[in-house]
Amino acid sequence: MIASWRRATEVDATLQAVAALGTAAAQDGRARTLEAGPVAADALPGLPEGWQVELDAPLAVQANGACGDSRGRMRGPDSYEQPFTVSAPFCRTQRTGAGQ
Structure with missing residues (x-):
């Protein structure tokens, strides 16, 4: 249970790191x-x-902080993989599909 909680926290932190690109650019x-x-x-x-x-x-990511659409995947140190999308214009990140 603790490992599951830790992974969920790290997935959220990874999504936030991607989303923060817009704020940093602005x-x-x-x-x-x-x-x-x-x-x-x-x-x-x-x-x-x-x-x-x-x-x-x-x-x-434009200088005003606006993002284009993109998609990708994140991988944890235990080979866990989670697909995600980035949505324009606010760099909104979202999990897609099921993590493995």
């Missing part, structure tokens, strides 16, 4: 683009230790 007035494929951990402040994010499509 605060520093700098656009960002994350290419499709694995995302470097230093590109996602707040990413839990051992977690990885991989995008299926590039994620463009």
